[in-house]
Amino acid sequence: MEEAVNNIPLEEEEYIINMGPQHPSTHGVLRLVVSLKGEMVQNVEPHIGYIHRGIEKMCESLTYPQIIHLTDRMDYLSAHINNEAVSLAVEKALDIEVSDRVKYIRTILSELTRIQSHQLFWATFGMDLGGLTCFFYGLRDRELVMDIFEETCGGRMIVSYNCPGGLMNDIHPNFQKRTKDFIKYFRKTLPEYDRLLTGNVIFQERLKGIGIINREDAIAWGLTGPVGRASGFSCDIRKHNPYSAYNKVTFKEILYNEGDSFHRYQVRMDEMRESMDIIEQLIDNIPEGPYAEKMKPVIKLPEGEYWQSVETARGELGVFIVSDGNKNPYRMKFRSPCFANLAPLNILAKGFKIADLVAINGSLDLVIPDIDR
């Protein structure tokens, strides 16, 4: 008995573990310095900046059509939506109204982007928690969306398809058929995801009640997207400040009040269904019209400040442009959703086990280049 007591000599001491920047569960170059007491997390300190490219500084010497190509590289899983945000901000500044055709196509592509982003989340989240099969299922289905992007935009992840004034090119003749085929296929496959992972007892036990944040804290920390909505904070920009064709479609904003890791996961699963509903409402009704407005060869924004928020797969992306009337922005700021969602990681993980930190970090669905910019 005495021996057993003596075998835990370090019980009273706090020790520090370095997780990342090359740890597979941080999904990128995020470094977490974790203080532990036994297995319990005392403090988490995120160290970021490993993939800081100074995009905001680079924007100051680029023109607006060039900036579009940089935004793909922030949240690379929401590339279409990032492009759209800058395009909308420039169009707003120039008082340009794009055709309904552009609005419909932008909305469809944004929702396809959301679906593929949540598929990748599902795949990697399952893998983080020990279910490697999820990774193959998720990436298999995501490939179908990537093929649609490739055919229409030319790129798979780095698409740069939206541009100020409309789209780079018209949609591919196969676009509608392929998208409908995908929706038909994915309606059948999505319940498979639930059977494979959502209902799994081990999976639920590891997530329910882990990493809770309540609604007031979620608002105070500025959490948006599925992370905010899992805490009951109604923050969907598509509902509150509709852009593109979101005022023409009906969809539910998914809200849960529990605010734990499991419901952050559940919000994303439900959102994939809502996204499919939105696409189905639009895909057969894409109106005729020009795919781009005629723009001046050199786009100069009038002097002033412009703000545009959009809902990416991770939350609110805000684009803030300060223009001095030149062809380059004077200052360009991206309010990225992951940056805000990372900040409360410490209070989410405190008091839980280190294995739960992996689950909490996964449920925030962070994309590190979006944090660092």
Add this chain to the structure above:
Amino acid sequence: MDNVQLAASAAALAPGNEIVLGKQFVEMTVAPELLVSTATALKQNKDTLFDMLVCITGVDWGKELGVVYHLRSTVSNHMIVLKTKVSDRENPEIDSLCSLWPAADFHEREVFDLLGIKFRGHPDLRRLFLDSTWGYPLRKDYKDDINILAK
């Protein structure tokens, strides 16, 4: 509440600030010493209730360094823009808003990192992305030695 009403109630809540009705939002220029009291009033008043800090942007205006705050009320979905400026470029200091919105923590560290504006009362003001050997890259007088983007 539309922007005209919002401007009126914001003016009543925090007198002494210059208020402009912008194209998109109500824009309030606040003296640095009035920043905390103005933000507190805007957050706590029942009419305005700006409970969410969306974004903090540091801007180098040339002679002055400025900080722009985008605030949103999650109850009535309106937004306001607070702007403040300091003319001391050597040692710029602005009060921190971390005690009002914890979200300000990371945003203020980012502004400190890239523009060198110090936030008084910030619990943990360290550089966020870059190490201490860098200057402040988002300042307009920053010399980029490698000059990737030189024309």
